Amino acid sequence: MGTQLLDLLFPLFVLLGLEDVRFNHSLGTFNGLDLIHVPWSHGLVASLLWSLLAAGIGYLYYKTLKASLVIGLSVFSHWILDWVTHIPDLPLFMSAPKFGLGLWTSTYGTLAVEGIFFITSVVLYLKTVSLTSMRQKILFWSMLVFLMVIYLGNILSPMQPESLTAHQIVMPMLGLWLMVFWGHFADKK
DSSP states (O other): OGGGHHHHHHHHHHHTTSOEEEEOGGGOOSSOEEEEEOHHHHOHHHHHHHHHHHHHHHHHHHOOHHHHHHHHHHHHHHHHHHHHHSOSOEESSTTSOEEOOOGGGOHHHHHHHHHHHHHHHHHHHHHHOOOOSHHHHHHHHHHHHHHHHHHHHHHHSOOOOTTOOHHHHHGGGGGHHHHHHHHHHHTOO
8 A cells, every 4th residue: 555655645634734636627637636735745855755754664564674665665656657647736845846747638548557557566466465365355356346446436427526625525535545454454464
């Protein structure tokens, strides 16, 4: 779940009033999100700091530099992938210049790239972890089905009204925390 840390923090920071988001469909992006002010969850400097913190906690827990590096890099990989997908809305820090290559402006490009990453991730996971118990298999596969249903729901749902407040936009995003616990119980080893 390290790769999702920035998106787990994002709705919390919006609810605390530290960050701001709205729907703006005139941007022509895949999801219509306009990240107005997101320096604490998606800023480059903050992402590096969250990565270092996660790596440090990983080192304390696993006692190996390798695990620490994998955890830290997985957290930072989120910013790299967001840089590819987002329009220029990712700040260096606070009101600094914003970055993003804009893959989200292409629906087909977004679906292709995200689909390839999803399938590759599942294949790599299944090659490195053996799901031995029926409980693990049910939790893992049900989580994958749930993720695909949510993704398809996002694709097929009508456009969200631009009148939604930032709090209304991020409340459903708090559901990402469910994935942390679901994934933990699916791969308790």
